[in-house]
Structures are given as C-alpha cells and as structure tokens.
Amino acid sequence: MPSPLSRFIPHLVGEFPKQFMDLFERVNIPDENEKEEIKRLLWEAYDFGLNSHEGQKRKSGEPYFNHCVETAKLLASWKMDHSTIMGGLLHDSVEDTGVNLADIRERFGEDVTNLVDGVTKLGGIKFTSREEKQAGNFMKMLLSVAKDLRVIIIKFADRIHNMQTIEHLPRIKQHRIAVETRDVYVPLAHRLGMASVKFLLEDLVFKTLKPKEYKSLESKIKSSRKEREKYIKEVSNPLQRELNKLGIDAIIYGRVKSYSSIYGKMVARDKSFDEIYDHLAIRIIVEKVDDCYLALGIMHNQFTPVQERFKDFIASPKSNAYQSIHTTVIGPKGKMLEIQIRTQEMEETAEIGIAAHWRYKEKGTLSKG
Incomplete structure (x- = not known):
C-alpha cells in the first residue's frame, strides 16, 4: 500500500x-x-x-x-x-x-x-x-x-x-x-x-x-484527403455565408464516416471504396432549435434534397435521447451527401450519450480529500 x-x-x-x-x-x-x-x-x-x-x-x-x-x-x-x-x-x-x-x-x-x-x-x-x-x-x-x-x-x-x-x-x-x-x-x-x-x-x-482490410481502407481515405477537403468547402462555404446573413452562429465541418461503417457498405454492396458515395457527411452545429430548421431550409434551397432520406429526430427523438435532423442532398458533382443538423447540446448528447448528463455541478459537493 x-x-x-x-x-x-x-x-x-x-x-x-x-x-x-x-x-x-x-x-x-x-x-x-x-x-x-x-x-x-x-x-x-x-x-x-x-x-x-x-x-x-x-x-x-x-x-x-x-x-x-x-x-x-x-x-x-x-x-x-x-x-x-x-x-x-x-x-x-x-x-x-x-x-x-x-x-x-x-x-x-x-x-x-x-x-x-x-x-x-x-x-x-x-x-x-x-x-x-x-x-x-x-x-x-x-x-x-x-x-x-x-x-x-x-x-x-x-x-x-x-x-x-x-x-x-x-x-x-x-x-x-x-x-x-x-x-x-x-x-x-x-x-x-x-x-x-x-x-x-x-x-x-x-x-x-481485419488488419489488412483496415490498412487498405485507411490508405485510400488518407490519399483522398485533399480532394475531400476541397469538396467540403464547396458545400460549407456558401452555406456559411447564408447563415451569417441571417445572424446564425454555426460550426460546419465534414467528416469521414467510421472505417468499419464504410467497409460494411463496401462488402454489403460489393463495391470498391471509390464507388461508395456516402462515406462523407457534413455536420452543422447551431445554438438554437429554430436555427436547425433555418439551416435545413438553406441547405434544401442550395442543393436538391433526396426526399426518402429525410429524418427529423428533433421532433421525434430516438429511445436513447438522440436528436438531430438528417437529410441527404445531391451535392456538387452530382454526389449524394448526408447532412446532420443539431444544436451544441444535442451534439454532446449524440456523441457521449449518458456521459453528457454527468456534468460537474450536477454531482454536488467536492469529494473528501
């Protein structure tokens, strides 16, 4: 001891x-x-x-x-x-x-x-x-x-x-x-x-x-990084300008979906990485719920939405408290692009779930020292 x-x-x-x-x-x-x-x-x-x-x-x-x-x-x-x-x-x-x-x-x-x-x-x-x-x-x-x-x-x-x-x-x-x-x-x-x-x-x-498959996919994702960043800017820059005009503070970023998710789609669809259109997603983080719907309207005005790929988990949260708007649009170069729109509070709940409910002040007094 x-x-x-x-x-x-x-x-x-x-x-x-x-x-x-x-x-x-x-x-x-x-x-x-x-x-x-x-x-x-x-x-x-x-x-x-x-x-x-x-x-x-x-x-x-x-x-x-x-x-x-x-x-x-x-x-x-x-x-x-x-x-x-x-x-x-x-x-x-x-x-x-x-x-x-x-x-x-x-x-x-x-x-x-x-x-x-x-x-x-x-x-x-x-x-x-x-x-x-x-x-x-x-x-x-x-x-x-x-x-x-x-x-x-x-x-x-x-x-x-x-x-x-x-x-x-x-x-x-x-x-x-x-x-x-x-x-x-x-x-x-x-x-x-x-x-x-x-x-x-x-x-x-x-x-x-599956270490070999992982390394192969990792290499492909890394090699396409510059092209991916350019594509994200094509989507996010005009959207950011429109949000700024309305006085809406927003964080917009693109992310590659999880490697395991992409690999699962490649196997299920019997396609190569280059043939998987939905390996990229854009996330829009705003301050208020109303801003989520304003951002959605701007996105749908700029790009054609895919109607059957729209889900409003803000109006109808998932059983694990997840809230977000999901929509898919036809982005630049005719590529389908998944968009997620949520508030910062929803982002924390979505990312860390029950951990988001354990915040410092909720635990009361300091532990015994």
Missing part, C-alpha cells in the same frame, strides 16, 4: 509532473473557485495510483499506470466530474496492487470508493453464453453490479485504451478481446447513446480482426 504521504507535495510549490498537468488541463471545471481544490484531489489520486502501480509494466513495456492516466484523460475529454476522473486513475488499484477499498475510502471518500469498487466488480464478470453477451442482458448485469452509470463510463474508457494498445498482446487474446468488444461494448454504447464511443470501438475492432 502506498504511503499516506506523497513523495512530495507539488501543489504547495507549483511543480507538478508533466503527465499530471497534461491530464489536469483537460479537466472541465466550471467554477474557478474550486480549481485549486480539484487540482489537489486529482493530484492525490494520481500520486496514490502512481505509487500503487510502481514497478508494474504493461506488455508494451511501458509503466502500467500510464493506462490509468490515459483512461482518466478520456473521462476528462467527456467532461466527467472530478470524482469520475479520480476513479479512472484508481480503477485498477484494488485489482492489481496491494491496495484495498478501505485504503481508498480513507483517502478519497465514499463516492470515489464506490466507483473503484464497481469497476473492480465489473472486471470479474465472465460470459458463459452468447445470450449473456447480448447488450440487454449485459446492461442488466452491469446495473446490478455497478449501481452508478459512471462505473460503466469508466469501463468504456478503460476498454477503449486497452483496444488502442491491443497490438502488444498475443493474437489469440487480441481476437478474444476484440470479439467481446464487438458483441458487448459496441451495442451497449449504442443503447446508451454514446455514438463517438460506439464508432471508435467499431473501428478498433475492425483494425484488430
């Missing part, structure tokens, strides 16, 4: 390690008055975790605690509260070190302890049948064990980083973890409305299970 005293107390002298500061600078802190206290709490969790995992290495040879920090960074990028980020830093402490829950409770309080305990228990869940792997059944198992949705969010961050570094494991273990990710975590992310997590995990699974 780590010493109750840090090796040094950098918050008194202002000398924090670069790795810690890289994490802290990503943390969302709405109330500046609490910044120093949150910094102290995060430092104590960082230092405790660092000491707990001292001497432990991953298969790559890097310090094991790096994984905990990367997990915490993902949680910070989702704007999770500081207790959840502390849980990310400490999530493997009980399972992989001599630390016990009493140690964590004494240092960090009940909230962080419950998160660490929940993640530890989730790590012990084993699947014995295909039925147990189904997202609905897994959700029930998770909720019965976790009791706090933040535990599941930590588990997603943990799984993402493990998938990102999976190449250091034996191929047979890579395959097992990738299949479990595909069968359990991907559909679960979808059910929880965490689109960015779902697509990222799908691509990591694709990269692991």
Whole structure:
C-alpha cells in the first residue's frame, strides 16, 4: 500500500509532473473557485495510483499506470466530474496492487470508493453464453453490479485504451478481446447513446480482426484527403455565408464516416471504396432549435434534397435521447451527401450519450480529500 504521504507535495510549490498537468488541463471545471481544490484531489489520486502501480509494466513495456492516466484523460475529454476522473486513475488499484477499498475510502471518500469498487466488480464478470453477451442482458448485469452509470463510463474508457494498445498482446487474446468488444461494448454504447464511443470501438475492432482490410481502407481515405477537403468547402462555404446573413452562429465541418461503417457498405454492396458515395457527411452545429430548421431550409434551397432520406429526430427523438435532423442532398458533382443538423447540446448528447448528463455541478459537493 502506498504511503499516506506523497513523495512530495507539488501543489504547495507549483511543480507538478508533466503527465499530471497534461491530464489536469483537460479537466472541465466550471467554477474557478474550486480549481485549486480539484487540482489537489486529482493530484492525490494520481500520486496514490502512481505509487500503487510502481514497478508494474504493461506488455508494451511501458509503466502500467500510464493506462490509468490515459483512461482518466478520456473521462476528462467527456467532461466527467472530478470524482469520475479520480476513479479512472484508481480503477485498477484494488485489482492489481496491494491496495484495498478501505485504503481508498480513507483517502478519497465514499463516492470515489464506490466507483473503484464497481469497476473492480465489473472486471470479474465472465460470459458463459452468447445470450449473456447480448447488450440487454449485459446492461442488466452491469446495473446490478455497478449501481452508478459512471462505473460503466469508466469501463468504456478503460476498454477503449486497452483496444488502442491491443497490438502488444498475443493474437489469440487480441481476437478474444476484440470479439467481446464487438458483441458487448459496441451495442451497449449504442443503447446508451454514446455514438463517438460506439464508432471508435467499431473501428478498433475492425483494425484488430481485419488488419489488412483496415490498412487498405485507411490508405485510400488518407490519399483522398485533399480532394475531400476541397469538396467540403464547396458545400460549407456558401452555406456559411447564408447563415451569417441571417445572424446564425454555426460550426460546419465534414467528416469521414467510421472505417468499419464504410467497409460494411463496401462488402454489403460489393463495391470498391471509390464507388461508395456516402462515406462523407457534413455536420452543422447551431445554438438554437429554430436555427436547425433555418439551416435545413438553406441547405434544401442550395442543393436538391433526396426526399426518402429525410429524418427529423428533433421532433421525434430516438429511445436513447438522440436528436438531430438528417437529410441527404445531391451535392456538387452530382454526389449524394448526408447532412446532420443539431444544436451544441444535442451534439454532446449524440456523441457521449449518458456521459453528457454527468456534468460537474450536477454531482454536488467536492469529494473528501
């Protein structure tokens, strides 16, 4: 167990390690008055975790605690509260070190302890049948064990980083973890409305299970980048001008759809990458719901809409709370182009789902330090 005293107390002298500061600078802190206290709490969790995992290495040879920090960074990028980020830093402490829950409770309080305990228990869940792997059944198992949705969010961050570094494991273990990710975590992310997590995990699974196909597609997408950026400007520039005339603040950007999605279309349609028209999408982010419909009108005035490809998920949200307007238009050069229009709040909900509901002030008081 780590010493109750840090090796040094950098918050008194202002000398924090670069790795810690890289994490802290990503943390969302709405109330500046609490910044120093949150910094102290995060430092104590960082230092405790660092000491707990001292001497432990991953298969790559890097310090094991790096994984905990990367997990915490993902949680910070989702704007999770500081207790959840502390849980990310400490999530493997009980399972992989001599630390016990009493140690964590004494240092960090009940909230962080419950998160660490929940993640530890989730790590012990084993699947014995295909039925147990189904997202609905897994959700029930998770909720019965976790009791706090933040535990599941930590588990997603943990799984993402493990998938990102999976190449250091034996191929047979890579395959097992990738299949479990595909069968359990991907559909679960979808059910929880965490689109960015779902697509990222799908691509990591694709990269692991079909590495040759992934590299081939990645090469094609990279080689077409300049042409793609030029095409996006042809669409976005006139739209941006029209929105500006109406005084509507908007962020417009183009994105390539997930590699796994594009590959799935290539296989299903028996077509090459160059023959897949809908691998690109434009997203328009505005401030108000009314602006979504104004942007839609401008888009349909500039480009011919494909009537059967219009869906209004603002008027009729999906069961996972997803809201957005989807439309497809005939863009420049006669190419069909998918457009998504939503507010910033809808964007956050669409990308990180339940994590968007866990904002700093909603969690109340600071954890025990």
